[in-house]
Each structure stands twice: as C-alpha cells, then as structure tokens.
Amino acid sequence: YGRVLQTVETAYDGFYIISKIPFGEYRLRVSAVQIDKLNLEPVEDELIDVNSDDPFQSGFDFILYRK
Numbered sequence: 001y002g003r004v005l006q007t008v009e010t011a012y013d014g015f016y017i018i019s020k021i022p023f024g025e026y027r028l029r030v031s032a033v034q035i036d037k038l039n040l041e042p043v044e045d046e047l048i049d050v051n052s053d054d055p056f057q058s059g060f061d062f063i064l065y066r067k
Helices: 032-037
Strands: 024-028 046-050
Touching: none
Parallel strands: none
Antiparallel strands: 024 046
C-alpha cells in the first residue's frame, strides 16, 4: 500500500491509458507536484478495483481548476 505502481501522462486531449497492472484495488491520483506547479486546486483521488469480472476500467476523469 502507498507505493507508485505506474505513472502516466495524458495525451493532448486529456486521455490516458494505464495498462498491464495486476488485479487489485488502486488509487488514481494527480501528482501533488503537478498540482502545485500548475497552480491548481487539489483534487480527490479515484479508487478503482481491477478484477477478473471487470478487467477494463474506464471513465475516471479528473476535473482540474486553477486556484
């Protein structure tokens, strides 16, 4: 718990893909460094559960606002 499994950057349109992770529960978050660097309001993490019944997850959006 608490370790970074994978880091991704969004494409020009904000789309991102995280692939090849084992089944389990994960927390998606926007880097605090990026939040500070871009002078954005903090956002809450997204919790996901990747499992054999639903191995493909989609629709996890982060809405970012400037301070």
